[in-house]
Amino acid sequence: MSRSSKDLRAARAKEHGMEPQSISLDVLAEKYAKSEERTATDIHARVARALAAVEANPAERETEFLQTLQAGFVPAGRIMSAAGTDIRATLINCFVQPVGDSVSDDVDGKPGIYKALAQAAETMRRGGGVGYDFSRIRPAGSMVGSTHSHASGPLSFMQVFNASCETVESAGSRRGAQMGVLRIDHPDVEAFVHAKDKGDFKNFNLSVGVSDAFMQAVERDLVWELVHKARPSDAQIGAGAHQRQDGLWVYRSIPARTLWDQIMRSTYDHAEPGILFLDTANRENNLYYCETFEATNPCAEEFLPDYGCCCLGSLDLTRFVQQPFTAKARFDFVAFVAVARSAVRMLDNVLDVTYWPLPEQHAEARNKRRVGLGFLGLGDACIMLGLRYDAEPARTFAAEMGRHLRDAAYAASVELAREKGAFPLFDAEKYLASAFVKRLPESLREAIAKGGLRNSHLLAVAPTGTISLAFADNASNGIEPAFSWAYTRKKRMSDNTLREYEVADHAWRLWRDLGGDVSALPPAFVTALEMSAQDHMRMLSAVQPFIDTSISKTVNVPEDYPFGNFKDLYLEAWKAGLKGLATYRPNSVLGAVLQATPSEASSSLTPQPADTDPLTRRIEGRPAGDLQAVTAKVSYMTAEGRKTVYLSISFAEVEGLVDGRPVRIERPIEFFMPAGQRDEGQQWIASNMRLLSLVARSGGSVAKSLQNMREVVWDKGPVRCGEVIKADGSRVPRFHQSEVAAIAYALQEMLRRRGFLREDGREQPIAVLAQRSPAPDGLRIDLEHPGAAPDLLASGRICPDCGGPFLRRVDGCDRCDNCGYIGSCG
Template identity: 35%
Template sequence: MNSEVLTAKLARREGRQVESAEELLHRVSGALGEVERRYGGDEAAVRRWTARYRALMEENRFWPSGRILNNSGTRQGQLASCFVLPLSDDFGSVFDTLKSAAGCHRSGGGTGFDLTPLRERGAPISTAEAGGASGPVSWLRLFDAETHVVAQGGKMRGANLASLSVRHPDIMEFIDAKRVVGRLHNFNISVAMDDAFMRAVEAREEIELVGPVPGRKARRIAATEIWQRVCENAWRTGDPGVLFVDAINRANPLLDHLGPIRTTNPCGEQTLYPYEASNLGSLNLAAFLLPDRSGIDWELLRETVGDAVRLLDSAIDASRYPEPRITEMARANRRLGLGVMGYADLLIALGVRYDSEDALGLIDRLGGVIRDSAWQASEALAQERGAYPNWPHSGRPTPARNCAITTIAPTGTISMVAGCSSGIEPRFAPVWNKDVLRSDGVSYADEDLVGELQQHAGLERGEALELLRHKPVDELPLPAHVTAPYRYAHEIPATWHVRTVARWQMYTDNAVSKTVNLPQACGADDVSDAFLEAWRLGCKGLSVYREGSRDRDLLTASHVTREPEPPRQSKRLTGEL
């Protein structure tokens, strides 16, 4: 546990007094343990679960999200990391949602919006003197401004995601919304694509754009024209990503009762209904390595999953949400976001390459154990605390406490606290800088590789670091079997990034958030290949990031990169796919 990061990022402050790491763990575990009283637990039960929750963190096995760590046991008490808020084609309701968004951002939560219900630019509106509707993108700028203003007065910058159906008449304007660097700085954007559209891309057919106002058909357009624009913009700026809405709803247990889910939280891992919220937390997979590094302590992993599910479920009850509609929806579905981090660390410790069949096999074992243990814990909680209210509509034969449990989230802050690799990402580089905490960022080195150089090459630490800054891994004075597992983000082919997402998705109730890192010299056709493969493999969505495609990267490797080339056109984009 990195106490310095924990207190710098998540400790409570009153004047000059800063909460210690010890006090933070006491506050968080105590507040969540107190939930036992709501379900008839006595003082002994409260003490028992308080101690178990604290042990999860002290032993570095599981960390709840920053919102839970920062806000548990405080007057604010808002513990959800993310929300989805509705937008309807009505002037007053848009501003009602704007107010709700400000409340979510003020408490540290991120928000997702589906813009599809908003009528297209120029469509008739009731105000006689108006020239027509301004379109979804104009409203997007309003929400971006709100986020900026609220962030200036709060502790952290708000985050948002906006999605738009690929069949909306303003889809091209939406795809281009972030083409200018710095525009809509507080938003990620994603295009919501259905299977029929994807088949039209493969067959080079046209689709019909249809306005949200009934009966307003806009025009027909080649599916590949939209696809090409998506891929070129993703190559240039990292936006838009893609959401595969049919894949999302094939796994949605409440589809028949509540209708389709249409969008996600800001990073794409939580597929949420309007007014639904979710709390997050992640298992540190590296913590379950056996002491002799021969394998995984599966029993400890199963036990930890069960305790983590109970902690996250208790956080729903302990949370004070920004408004009653969110409280009602959160408690009706009781959706959790139990994820993992430290995956790359575990692979290296076991001597497994990230881009290998052995890694996929390990995902099968890890994913299956986590999924099964999580649902067993939820079913046990349902017997103890009651099933979630919408369970009778889910089609699930056994009562469960939660409509969905597992997710794969990015774990920026809590992976720094745990001292492990983020989410299911590979390690970024042998030596890198992260743009956090200080104005010049924080420098990191792959300490395992540094240790290998010290052990096998007899180098001092400073000498090892200098070598890592100037030589690729395959040129280090180390045996090939030692360097084989050390695979970094930009060395891994895009297809293996996508295959990793798809394999984890097989065991994940919600969705998987992972960056597909692309080298600076790649082309837009490489983006196209990644998106197509993600759809074919059953992913619920995907985003890509080409090195150097934004004005400021959060992570930067120490090596020098080449100037970007213009996006290459290929038959896959302009003709055959």
């Protein structure tokens, strides 16, 4: 049965007196609705039933949970998409997983690098993102005693994790998300800071783990030592590396302010790395007595120990605003608290019904029962209450909301402990001595001392881009203010045409539908770029004291924001006791990730001079219109038996000049292996197809790339693929040096039959290519006016909607600069 947006629009109930937006219906249908599900209520019913199944009175709890969902509780995307289905996917959004310093062996309780890689791949395959601390990996150039060789350093191994993430498609057809952390005292930290200068590590968010000692060194303009326990090489020792009394090796020293300025400049230029204040986070940790934080999940809303999990859900604050935009507007704290208490029970049940990718994750969750209840729509709720996000009254409201949320969550967990037992690692005396728990009301502390607590941690504020779209009518993301009021989204349809429709902010749309004049918005309507960076941070400071883990917050600043003011933000954040911070400024490396009016932004770009050679001219993005393609069934024999795959190549017409005269040739621009056949043994093929596509679009030589692939050798024996026709007309099998070489041969044959390559595998001369019949206008690419591409710097990942390389990460969510697609968050 089809689940079209039109059908969903007809079936879904009105919210806040408004018809649901097309964007909400599309995301609901594409990401969350299963089989016969047609409305948000259908999805709510499935989730409520699944989470109530572990209760002693499931029918009664199912009714309660359904009411909680319909009243404004929005569980995280993994829960909404997979709970109650037969998909063997985790309901947990993200994890932190350890990485040791050995390639293969476990050391000091940490898995070897390739064991950690396998664990990460399994986690991402089941739908979870992963954060890692790579600081244990020895620095580049240091000694590896067992092999008498030199280490390649953490960044080299991060490339392996990056490639794995690119290749492994996680459950629910979303790419895995990763966070890479390196400590500020690691000898390779400068290389880590600059790791994304040229757009590398696209499948990582990066953050530097900063200590109080380093921040104090920055303040005092002291020299900072870069250290590791691994022995440096003789050359490094000769250059000054030496061992301290504590046993650590000092590889070199650098002025703390010099290192800090490098980090700030990199963040200013391309939004990474972020900053994690590790000492602050560990001081505030409820379980300081049995765990240490070294990393966060990919969006940094939770500091987690090894194998710790993010079991997330959010309360839609806009649902609790009564009489919005009026003098009588108020927030219903009574209803808010009631929904929060029930939501805690639901998240606690998630830990019992979810599939766990790794036994270590299950054990960690069972011992601590950590959950993360947060909120979404703060920016819009403030507007509806008549409060400017960047003013003190809004911060006062946010703090009061945070206090109610904290107290309701902890009270609910106390009740659950009485009913189901406290988390196994609960130690009343030590727990009550933690910094955060000391701030709880005395009545709650007494209740915890008496009966314990079901969950070690209860609160986290995550990015909520996708679930906000699907279940909250595009209410503002998490703690963020609205970025813009309305924009046009372009979506590629199944017939390859583009459809455009409005995507409007919830509060703005409600104001308009209630008769408000959108050309004369009240003062409370303020967007992210219309306020100072300090006011962004002040909101974070107002709420953080009431959140026991952390908050994912991006401070958006305009492109012309002074660097001197920018770098001071992070120092102020540390002094304010924040646990971390991320900023985003439109820049030359990433461009403007979000644009309020994409079409206007596109027209303001200055086109780059184009090469006249139609074979080598760069193609920006995937062209609009239809593309001709060829698909071939490729079979080959290896020592392991016969393998069969389907490979496709798309072509488009490209115009150019040869000897001053215009010509038009057909070029391959896209190589891919259709979905559904990427098993664990053939994921490398999909990865190679992506690389070939990049070569083809950039104007590189596809012929040379395929010839290089044919030279790859392996030790598993020859691979049989294709035939050789001898002079007498007889045919004999063609053998290749490896599976990679066999695939390259098959692609060469497809291009040869198409007429693009010669018999020897080289490109045909342009004169020959230009003699072929021209394709219809719809198949040509206008390189002088690439209207489908809003950004000439096409350095993002491939968008699943429009097919262009414009997918980037902002506010914890995948967003496409080209078509407006919003994908996975968290």
